[in-house]
Amino acid sequence: MKRLEALTAVYPRLQDKVVVTIMGAVAAELQSIGHRPNFFYLQHAMGLASSMGLGIALTRPECQVVVFDGDGSILMNLGGLTTLARYRPRNLVHVVFDNESLLSVGGFPTATSTGSDIAAIAAAAGIPRTATVRALDEFTRAFDEALAAGDLTTIVAKVDAVGPSKFVTDLSLLENRFQFQRYLTSVHAHSTR
Amino acid sequence: MSPVSTASSRLIYDALKASGIRLMSALPETWLVHLVRMADEDPDMTLVRLAKEEEGVGISAGAHLAGVRSAMLMQNHGFLASVNGIVSCAQLYRIPLLMLISYRGEFGERDPWQTEGGGVTEDLLRALRIPFSYLDRADHVAHRIAKAQTLALSANKPVALLLCRDLMWEEAPS
Secondary structure (H helix, E strand, C coil): CCHHHHHHHHHHHHHHCEEEECCCHHHHHHHHHHCCCCEEECCCCCCCHHHHHHHHHHHCCCCCEEEEEEHHHHHCCHHHHHHHHHHCCCCEEEEEEECCEEHHHCCEECHHHHCCCHHHHHHHHCCCEEEEECCHHHHHHHHHHHHHHCCCEEEEEECCCCCCCCCCCCCCHHHHHHHHHHHHHHHHHHHCC | CCCECHHHHHHHHHHHHHCCCCEEEECCCHHHHHHHHHHHHCCCCEEEECCCCHHHHHHHHHHHHCCCCEEEEEEHHHHHHCHHHHHHHHHCCCCCEEEEEECCCCCCCCCHHHHHHHHHHHHHHHHCCCCEEEECCHHHHHHHHHHHHHHHHHHCCEEEEEECHHHHECCCCC
């Protein structure tokens, strides 16, 4: 499965979700499908996309949050999985695209290439729902089931180590940040009316 | 009884509440025990206990974009452990971040393991161009916290308050 295919398959479901992604290929590919004001791309601070998702999910329980993470990023914040599990936001779906490499810096293999199992680590950290998927139909089914379950879920999607030819897009970081904040504020205004 | 000042902790906590803080992330350490307990016992406060302090930067960033004011409670060694998150999340994305940092390793420190971190804390804050001040007397706690929060929000950037021994610790000097 290619990550771009996986993102494309679930893209229609993201219209009303609060989406946080990591940097690099995930951010560039989601933008290539189509940026929306409800998408935020954390273009550095590796490991913190899941923590940002937690911060949003805890403070905005009426919003469904989706985090698109990666193996290299979550390996930098494995302790964060225990924090996610501890507070168990039921409105958070955590997808880890696992290409077993640090693709954007040259494809160096990560520890998942030598057997480290992120879904098992997440389960052992206490994440109530976890899955590892390898095929596109498996991924979309797991994603839809996670949304329907209404509980914290980590889905590890094994994807090919291929990505876009470039990672810099024409969306400036601060434009994205303020647009996303305005989106969240306006959703709040509607929900409290 | 721990010599950590309950009265000073209460002053700090009440000032944070008055500044609109509704979420605190914390990694407990000795000087922070009362503050963490107060947050835990307050039904109007979301307390997030962390595995490592840098997570708190991401959590506060998410909370801010979602419209909720937050604060981070940590030891200065936790601040040292959070530097990349502060730079490449909070500063890169202009996130107001109110950091309350217990200033261990300063004059009066008896724990040898705290002393190295104490010696670099202020230099690191300056290197990162993070505005900071000290909480070392009860009478300025409330307005310094309020002013720190005001600057964080107007400048859209991290600010720090150093929780000092004279405020936090009630043990008689020897």
